[in-house]
Amino acid sequence: MFHGSMVALITPMKENGDLDEAALEALVAFHLENGSDAIVAMGTTGESATLTHKEHRHVVKQVIKYVAGKVPVIAGTGSNSTQEALELTKSAKEDGADACLLVTPYYNKPTQEGLYLHYKYIAEQIAIPQILYNVPGRTACDMLPETVERLSAIDNIIAIKEATGDLQRAKEIMERCGDRLDVFSGDDGTAMELMLMGGKGDISVTANVAPAVMHEMCKAAIAGDRATAEAINTKLEKLHDLLFCEANPIPVKWAMSQMGYGSKAGIRLPLTPLAEEYKNDLLIAMQNVL
Numbered sequence: 001m002f003h004g005s006m007v008a009l010i011t012p013m014k015e016n017g018d019l020d021e022a023a024l025e026a027l028v029a030f031h032l033e034n035g036s037d038a039i040v041a042m043g044t045t046g047e048s049a050t051l052t053h054k055e056h057r058h059v060v061k062q063v064i065k066y067v068a069g070k071v072p073v074i075a076g077t078g079s080n081s082t083q084e085a086l087e088l089t090k091s092a093k094e095d096g097a098d099a100c101l102l103v104t105p106y107y108n109k110p111t112q113e114g115l116y117l118h119y120k121y122i123a124e125q126i127a128i129p130q131i132l133y134n135v136p137g138r139t140a141c142d143m144l145p146e147t148v149e150r151l152s153a154i155d156n157i158i159a160i161k162e163a164t165g166d167l168q169r170a171k172e173i174m175e176r177c178g179d180r181l182d183v184f185s186g187d188d189g190t191a192m193e194l195m196l197m198g199g200k201g202d203i204s205v206t207a208n209v210a211p212a213v214m215h216e217m218c219k220a221a222i223a224g225d226r227a228t229a230e231a232i233n234t235k236l237e238k239l240h241d242l243l244f245c246e247a248n249p250i251p252v253k254w255a256m257s258q259m260g261y262g263s264k265a266g267i268r269l270p271l272t273p274l275a276e277e278y279k280n281d282l283l284i285a286m287q288n289v290l
Contacts, residue, residue: 258286
């Protein structure tokens, strides 16, 4: 059910920072028309850290409504508070999400045992498929492969978004967990190689801008067609890189505003609009792919 190019959806906003409802509906339609295999609402790229709980739930509900069952919807529900993550996960299940994506608890630096108990508790309380999310570059918390292996024994923990960009790490997780756990990339630059070695998909920032191209690249890589995957990915490499010229989602929100989804200034503090010095190069990279 969960595979291929899974877009980590931006949350379009107006210039004053309010949610842009019309742009969100149009953006979902854009992804349905262009082959995104699943939509992740309210992940890091969706600015979950700066939305209120009410806004967070509203965006998830609206995305589910607009998708209307055509592709899976994965709701970002992680938090550094186990109770808050539990509440967000419960809400996502009630609202009809197909799965939840839970980032490792950030800032408070739990032990590996703390991570295990955090995820185990939420999985046992809420009967919805759950995807682990390891991104130590943002969280200051690294979930080690042995902890992932322990968690893979829990039935509704079905996958991990491994965003270290470390292919050896991904390989170790695959070897430890086997068929019990799918591995998704959370790093567009290394996603192709991860899928060629057995990963099942990419939770992608680049897919916001180029969903059809990312769908075809992921499809080829999952099928083991290196030649086709490499030919497509070569065209995407500069875009992968430039979408992280400043902290995500600053570049991708500017890119999507250029395509008509949200205001150019539609991003919430402490994030700021893309610096002028990066705009031309990013626009060229977009044009070379689209």
